[in-house]
Amino acid sequence: MLLRRLTLALAIASSSYAMADEGRKSLADKHAPAGIMGDHLHDEGKWMVEYKYMVMSMEDNRIGDNKVSDADAIGPPGPPAGINVNGIQTNAGAAPTDMTMEMHMMHVMYGATENVTLYTMLMLPSLTMDHIRGDMNPGGRGTSFTTHNSGFGDTSMGALIRLYSDERQDWIANLGCSVPTGDIYRESTIPTAGAVSQPLPYPMRLGSGTFNAKPGLTYKRYCDWWSFGYQFQTDLPIGRNYRGYSVGDEFRFNSWTSVLLTDNWAVSLRGEHLWRTAYEGQDPTANNMVIETNVESFRGGYWYNMGIGTQFMKNGHYFNFEFVPTIAQDLDGIQLETDYSVIASWSKAW
Secondary structure: OHHHHHHHHHHHHHHHHHHHHHHHOOOHHHOOOOOOOOOOOOOOOOEEEEEEEEEEEEEEEEEEOEEEOHHHHHOOOOOOOOEEEOOEEEOOOEEEEEEEEEEEEEEEEEEOOOOEEEEEEEEEEEEEEEEEEOOOOOOOOOOEEEEEEEOOOOEEEEEEEEEEEOOOEEEEEEEEEEEOOOOOOOEEOHHHOOOOOEEOOHHHOOOOOOOEEEEEEEEEEEOOOEEEEEEEEEEEEOOOOOOOEEOOOEEEEEEEEEEEEEOOEEEEEEEEEEEEOOOEEOOOOOOOOOOHHHOHHHOOEEEEEEEEEEEEEEOOEEEEEEEEEEEEEEEEEEEEEEEEEEEEEEEEEO
């Protein structure tokens, strides 16, 4: 009899903990800020669809952590053409001055079991880059042109696995990957004013061209009226693509804090450390003398971003928004610096 009563008491306590778990984790901070992916699971048999939009603004060139003018990015007139950075002569033809990257993302998640959620994400990037010409243009230095590219990007998919969970915390592993569905070779005559068709440089390409491993780990902790979390996420190309190169490895470490203003509304602050390595190999058509965006060793660096966000729930719909200025950056070689990003999403689970 005593054993039966003890078992019943434990069952009631377990049930109440489950209810407390469901109640606390169903408030407005149940998702991480908009710039975070792979931070939550869904119950078995449940679906979620999400549309996410991101725009990133990049303007002015930077060598390491020092900003340079457009004139300095092109280099002094006359031979040798271009600017010498880290022993590499580049920008003999043109230099980028600013870039806008837009990304439309459709995200689908499905709870395969209580502890495993499957996901896939389709991406539609739209890339626009402004330039000034160097000596190659007979009209003189400083004439401008704009290139654009858009279409399907690489497709992400994978599984989120619950490693540990209780009424106040979650440990989640992300076993993800990406499939090379984005086009990595398109030509344009715009840079040469219609004279010659040439391939778009690396930052204007829609995908990596390789299968990429994207493992990650997330920890979330819920307190009475606030929560916090950490995430380490990677993006690691496997081998080289058919053009003979691989994009750099990427490592992201995020930490964030969310504060509940009401059960349905929260605000958040996020810090992101981002590291990228240089490209390996070389596309044989990428002439690094012509422009810095064709230099494989000028694709890496370090960025520190700060996200200021809000999360809101209404009638089963979840809205997530972040403004993300770049606070510090130290770039390899000469590259366009990142100024800020804006990220917004809508999702619905059932």
